[in-house]
Amino acid sequence: MKIGEKLRDARNQKGLTQEEVADEIHVSRQTISNWENNRSYPDIISVILLSDLYQMSLDVLLKGDKDMIEHLNESTDIVNSNKKLIIMGLLNIVVFIFMIIFNQIISENKILLASILSLSIISITIFFYQIIRKF
Known part of the structure; x- marks a missing residue:
């Protein structure tokens, strides 16, 4: 029932x-x-x-x-929710650091630039989705 x-x-x-x-x-x-x-x-x-x-x-x-x-x-699964939020935050930080370190190489290769930008957009979108879902 x-x-x-x-x-x-x-x-x-x-x-x-x-x-x-x-x-x-x-x-x-x-x-x-x-x-x-x-x-x-x-x-x-x-x-x-x-x-x-x-x-x-x-x-x-x-x-x-x-x-x-x-x-x-x-x-009520706060631990799992926080874990996803932390993982997405760290992923965004790694992508940002990767972009800074390999800036010269990325900017010369259009395909790599498009790939990194796409990954960044997807990563940030998922991160914000997790934040919004938490509240």
Whole structure:
């Protein structure tokens, strides 16, 4: 059973409206609706608050919904996210140093220049993507 169905059933069993639940855990009513209709997933703090509100264990609430588990795994995997950010930052530094050291050779060879510039653009784009994704 999807987490949205579990949340809706638990709310109905407690006799609460979406507005009351939203006020209790400090989100909008639309957010509650999105969760209950599986359009989005709650973050880990909201899951804990909902678990407390509905007096339902986290185990019962989360088991059986692989998409929700994957969402929580991705949103809480800070170590992996930081590792990617550090790797992309270092790659950009290496490319920059490479361009400085081999400036004379690169500027004389049009194909090498185009390749290095392409690599730089891709590297910087991925780096900024990682930064944006982190926030």
